[in-house]
Amino acid sequence: MKRQTLIALGVAIILGVLAVFLANTYLTGREKQLAASPEGMVRVAVAAMPLDYGVDITPDKVKFVNYPATSLPPGVYKSLPELLPMGKRRVALRPIQVNQPLLAADLSGEGQNASIAALLPDGMRAATVRINDISGVAGFVKPNDTVDVLITRNAIGPDGTDRGEQVTDVLLQNIRVIAMGQDAVGADGKPSSTRNATLELTPLDAQKVALGQRLGQLSFVLRKPGEEQNIPQVETVSLDDLRYSYYGSLPPGSRPSAANPVPGSSMLPPPPERRAQVARLTRPRSPVVRSAAPMAKATSTISVTRGTETKDYEVGGYVR
Template sequence: MRANTLIMIVLAGIFGVLAVVLVNIWLAGQRNALAQSNGVQASSVVVAAMPLKFGDALSADKLREIPWPAGAVPAGSFKTVKEAMAGSGARQALQAISANEPILATKITGPGQRATLSAVLSEGMKAVSIRVNDVLGVAGFVFPGDRVDVLLTRTTRGEDGADKSFVDVLLQSVKVLAVDQVADESKDNPQVVKAVTVEVSTKDAQKLTLAAGAGQLSLALRQAAGSRGEVNER
C-alpha cells in the first residue's frame, strides 16, 4: 500500500508540473498574439466589388472597402470609396481589374477623363499604328498588352544588278496598346485585324514611320515573360 501510494503521489506531482508548464506556454502564446495584434495598425483599401474591364465607369456599387495592414498599403490606393469617387466627373478603368483587386490610381482615369490611349501611354512614350493583315498580324493572335518584335522586310538591288531581299529586326519587345480600335486587355477572341497600335519612344516612332515606306512591316509575338533584347542578324 505504501509503495502504491508513493507512486500515485509522484505521478500526481509530475502531471501537476506538466499542467502548469502547458498553461504557461498557452498564456505566453496568447500574450504574443495580443501584442502583435495591438502592434499592427489597421487601415483600409478600396477594391473592386466585381470584375471591371477597360472603359468601365467606377461607381459606389462597383467598389468596396476591406481591412488592410497600414504598413502594407499599396502605393496609389484609396482608403475609402468616397476618396476614390472624389472629383468632378466619373473615373473609368484603364485596364482589366479583377474582383477584390485594389483600385490603384494608375489603373483608372482622373475625374471626368475618358479611358483613351493617351491615358494609357507611359511618360514620354508615343502611340504609333502599323498596318497589318491576317499573316503579318500573327493570324490575329496579338492582343492589347502583348509584347512583339517589329520586323522590316525590304528588297534592294545589289551591285550585280540582282534584287536581294532581307529582313531586319527593327524594334524588340514593343508593347501592343490596341488592336484595330480595341484597347481592352481582357479581349481574348482572335480575329483578323487591319492595324496594330504600339507604344514606342519618339525615336522609335520615327523609325517605324520611315520603315513603313521603305518596306513591309510584320510582327513576331514574344513570350509573355520575355522582354529582354536579343542579338539578331540580317
C-alpha cells in the first residue's frame, strides 16, 4: 500500500475518533444540562428536613430542586453561595416544612440571629399582655394561633361615674399570637403555663391593649385555625345578661322571645309560668302579725241549793 494512502487513512481515523469524542462530550453535557434544569425550570433551595424557629441553616439541611420559572416566589435562593455567602450563618424565623422553598422573608439576614422583630410584617407592632392560667385558655394558646381579646372592666355611667358593677367587652378580634412567655416556637404541642403573651398588633390596637390593661382584666378566646370572619357588631355583657339570658344593649322592642330569638343564641327569656314562680319567690313578704288566741270560758260549775231551790254557778273565771 502506498504511503500517501496510509497517511490519508490515518488522518481519517483520527478525525473520526475526534468527531465521536466531541459529539459524545456535547451530548453528555446536554444531558446533564437537561437533567439539572429542564426547559422552563430553575434550581432553587428547599428545606431537606423540618426547620423550627431559630434553627441554623446549614448545607446538610438544604437541597436544590427544579421549580417552574414562571411560578417562582420572591426571595428564593438559586445557589448555595447565594444562600450562605462566605459561610455566614442564617437562621429560620418561622417553622419551615420539608420541600418548602427557602425564602428571604423566612430567614434572618447574613450572620444575624432570630428575633421577634424579624417576624413582624410591615406596619405591625408587638405588644405583651399579662395573662394567667384562666385568661390564657389554660396554656393551650400557642405561637401563631389567633385569639379574640376580651376586657372585663367596671361599668361607667352616663355621668362618668363608676356604676359599681362589671361588664365584659370584645376588645380585639382575630389577633395573631407571636410568642407565649419567651417561647416563639410552640412545636411540642403541649400546654404550657406562662404569665404573658406577645401579640401582633397595629399601632392603634397596641394603644387599646395598653389602656385596657390599666382599666381591667384582659382574657383570650382561642379561635379555630383559618377562621377569618369577625363579628361585625359585638355586645357588652353585663350582670343583667347573666340573670335574664338576653343582651341588655338590645334596643327596646327587640327583646328575645320564642318568635324573636337572639341571633346565634339558644337562650330565651323564661316562660310566663317560670317568671310568675320567680316573682312569687322574690316578692317581698310583709311581716305577719299574729292575733291573740280568743279566751275560752271555764267549764267548771258548782251547784248551790237553798231550801228547795238549786242554782248552778260557774267558777274559775276565764282561761287562755
